[in-house]
Amino acid sequence: MSVAERSGLSHAEEARDARLEDESPTLWGQGFSEVGQSMLTSAVRCFAAKGFQATRTRDITAGAKLSPASLYVHFASKEDVLFTISRVGHERALAALQGPEDPDAAAHLRSVFSRFVAWHARHHVAGRVNQYEMFSLTPEHYEEVLGVRQQTTEVFRKAVLRGIADGSFVPVDVNRVVRAMLSLAVDLVRWYRLDGPDSPEQLGAFYAELALGMVTNPAIAKASGESRWTG
Numbered sequence: 663m664s665v666a667e668r669s670g671l672s673h674a675e676e677a678r679d680a681r682l683e684d685e686s687p688t689l690w691g692q693g694f695s696e697v698g699q700s701m702l703t704s705a706v707r708c709f710a711a712k713g714f715q716a717t718r719t720r721d722i723t724a725g726a727k728l729s730p731a732s733l734y735v736h737f738a739s740k741e742d743v744l745f746t747i748s749r750v751g752h753e754r755a756l757a758a759l760q761g762p763e764d765p766d767a768a769a770h771l772r773s774v775f776s777r778f779v780a781w782h783a784r785h786h787v788a789g790r791v792n793q794y795e796m797f798s799l800t801p802e803h804y805e806e807v808l809g810v811r812q813q814t815t816e817v818f819r820k821a822v823l824r825g826i827a828d829g830s831f832v833p834v835d836v837n838r839v840v841r842a843m844l845s846l847a848v849d850l851v852r853w854y855r856l857d858g859p860d861s862p863e864q865l866g867a868f869y870a871e872l873a874l875g876m877v878t879n880p881a882i883a884k885a886s887g888e889s890r891w892t893g
Contacts, residue, residue: 680857682707686788689754698736700726702750705743709791714744714798744795745803751792752810755781759817767825768874774821775873776866778814779847782854783862789851818843822877831877839882843873 686706690699704725708717719740720730737743758781764770782789796807818840825831846869854865876882 679711681855682711682787683856684787685784685856689750689785689788695736697726697728697732701728701733701736701743702747706747706788706791709744709747709795710787714740714791714795741798741800741803744791745799745807747788748792748796748799748803748807749810751785751788752807752814754785755789755792756810756814756817759814767821767828767830768878771818771821771825771877772870772874774817775843775847776863776870778866779850779869780862780866782848782851783860783865784856786851786854786856789848793848793851815840815844825877832880832883834877834883839876842876846872 687699687703690702694702701722705717705722708721708725712721717740719733722740722743723730723733726732733740733743737746755778758777759774761773764773796804799807819836822831822834822836822840826833826836850865856862860868
């Protein structure tokens, strides 16, 4: 069900809906023409509001104030638009985790997790598409995006394993705990809005402390299955 249907908004009102406002237009960069960027930004809003299947190509081009046929000048298909959004979005989220590692394991996990959460808050509309529409990709495109997701997962697995190995964290089932961390980090794309009470950085800092609790609380270690900490 679309945002408009859930809220009783007209399509014109949906275009002004604060829940569909984020920093996704900054994602595309110089690799795309100005028209291509406009289409991607429009598609993000359409897919987030209506879902991939219910979105028509004319919805995307109308949002970019272009003719219906213009989409095929820049993209092979509607699915190609979704793939571009998914690929770029996942690559940018992964890039947000890159940087020098803090020598302290807890500080390192806090840093990467807070950045990951803040990225999804700033780009929550694109994040919604990334998380909930990727199953509409072709098998080949799905596998490519899945590969980026696996690289992201590995960043957090290594951060947790490092802390367990040096005694900073309690032994936990790494796969289970990392899965819980990632779920916590991306779930906000369902409800977050930039005009809400928490800035992306504030939310990132708060969620990072919750994530640290998953690897420092003995009770959580016991519940997660500490005997399998090596993954």
